[in-house]
Amino acid sequence: MEVKKSCGYGKIILFGEHAVVYGYPALATSLELGIFAHVENSDCNEIIVPCEALHILPDKSKHVLGKVFAKILSYFPNESTCKITLHAEIPLAAGLGSSAATSVAIARGLSKYYGKELKATEINEIAFMAESIFHGTPSGIDNTIACFGGTCYLRDANKFPIPEDSFEEISLKKLTISRLPVVHKLPFLIVNTKRKRNTKKMVSKVRDLIEKDANKYHDVMGQIGALAKKGYDCIKKNDHENLGLLLNENQKYLNLLNVSCREIDFICEKSLEYGAYGAKLTGAGGGGCVIVLIDKDSEKLETIFRENGFDVFKNKKMEN
Ligand code: MEV
Numbered sequence: 675m676e677v678k679k680s681c682g683y684g685k686i687i688l689f690g691e692h693a694v695v696y697g698y699p700a701l702a703t704s705l706e707l708g709i710f711a712h713v714e715n716s717d718c719n720e721i722i723v724p725c726e727a728l729h730i731l732p733d734k735s736k737h738v739l740g741k742v743f744a745k746i747l748s749y750f751p752n753e754s755t756c757k758i759t760l761h762a763e764i765p766l767a768a769g770l771g772s773s774a775a776t777s778v779a780i781a782r783g784l785s786k787y788y789g790k791e792l793k794a795t796e797i798n799e800i801a802f803m804a805e806s807i808f809h810g811t812p813s814g815i816d817n818t819i820a821c822f823g824g825t826c827y828l829r830d831a832n833k834f835p836i837p838e839d840s841f842e843e844i845s846l847k848k849l850t851i852s853r854l855p856v857v858h859k860l861p862f863l864i865v866n867t868k869r870k871r872n873t874k875k876m877v878s879k880v881r882d883l884i885e886k887d888a889n890k891y892h893d894v895m896g897q898i899g900a901l902a903k904k905g906y907d908c909i910k911k912n913d914h915e916n917l918g919l920l921l922n923e924n925q926k927y928l929n930l931l932n933v934s935c936r937e938i939d940f941i942c943e944k945s946l947e948y949g950a951y952g953a954k955l956t957g958a959g960g961g962g963c964v965i966v967l968i969d970k971d972s973e974k975l976e977t978i979f980r981e982n983g984f985d986v987f988k989n990k991k992m993e994n
Pocket of ligand 1: 690771812816
């Protein structure tokens with residue numbers, strides 16, 4: 675059988691991580707980087723991740739990736755066994771949606787390899803099931819961006835209206851996605867703290883907070899949700915100054931949700947000191963990546979980040 679490669683996009687959440695788990699609006703956009711799956715014939719099912727020196731046999735392994743692979747394979751019953759090799763252009767477990775991009779890449783790779791054509795919405799559903807294995811209670815934001823790419827506004831459609839620019843509405847289990855036109859490319863630096871964290875743990879940490887004081891934290895998440903719409907309005911106007919202020923505001927609320935960390939705070943502080951419009955963590959926090967909106971020369975800032983042990987790249991090719 676022919677060898678096929680497939681991709682899932684990485685993503686950055688501009689506004690609304692954590693709040694989106696409770697239905698509040700979020701705005702996210704895909705990166706031009708992702709995870710690729712290379713599928714070929716094999717005597718048994720196996721998955722290889724060269725950058726992590728992983729070789730998993732899903733029938734024998736308890737590794738989460740083995741379970742995810744087995745789950746996705748179950749959508750292709752009675753097909754022959756195969757080997758998948760994953761190539762990552764984005765750092766893993768760093769808030770850029772690597773697990774969802776992996777699931778989408780595997781689902782796309784298998785659908786091409788077995789010649790079973792699946793619609794993007796079907797790939798997205800499979801990836802959502804896989805995300806539940808990775809993360810427990812995903813909102814669906816990561817798999818949706820990994821699958822469709824572009825810019826998406828997600829929310830509980832019973833509570834928050836469709837934004838006027840939406841060109842497609844897709845209903846997920848809990849959320850509805852509005853696909854929005856990508857009007858301007860944003861000049862973000864992406865800074866990887868290299869502190870590994872676990873999305874499932876960060877989401878349950880926020881859940882514990884909410885259980886202690888639901889009114890207070892729903893109020894915080896409501897404020898975060900409101901930023902998603904305002905943020906898109908700034909993007910449309912290419913208004914970096916106000917977009918930056920909104921990013922900073924979102925970061926302040928994420929601090930209240932207790933999902934920042936020393937490295938993230940340092941990166942945000944230095945970014946503002948060196949002329950960025952705004953900066954915030956992206957993804958579940960507790961480590962992972964920070965997005966820094968800066969359209970002037972960022973060389974000095976990048977040097978400071980690298981000297982402190984962080985990786986820096988732009989939304990194109992890895993520079994580190
Ligand atoms: C993770 O990229 C984003 C979170 O909001 C979790 C989710 O939405 O599933 C933290």
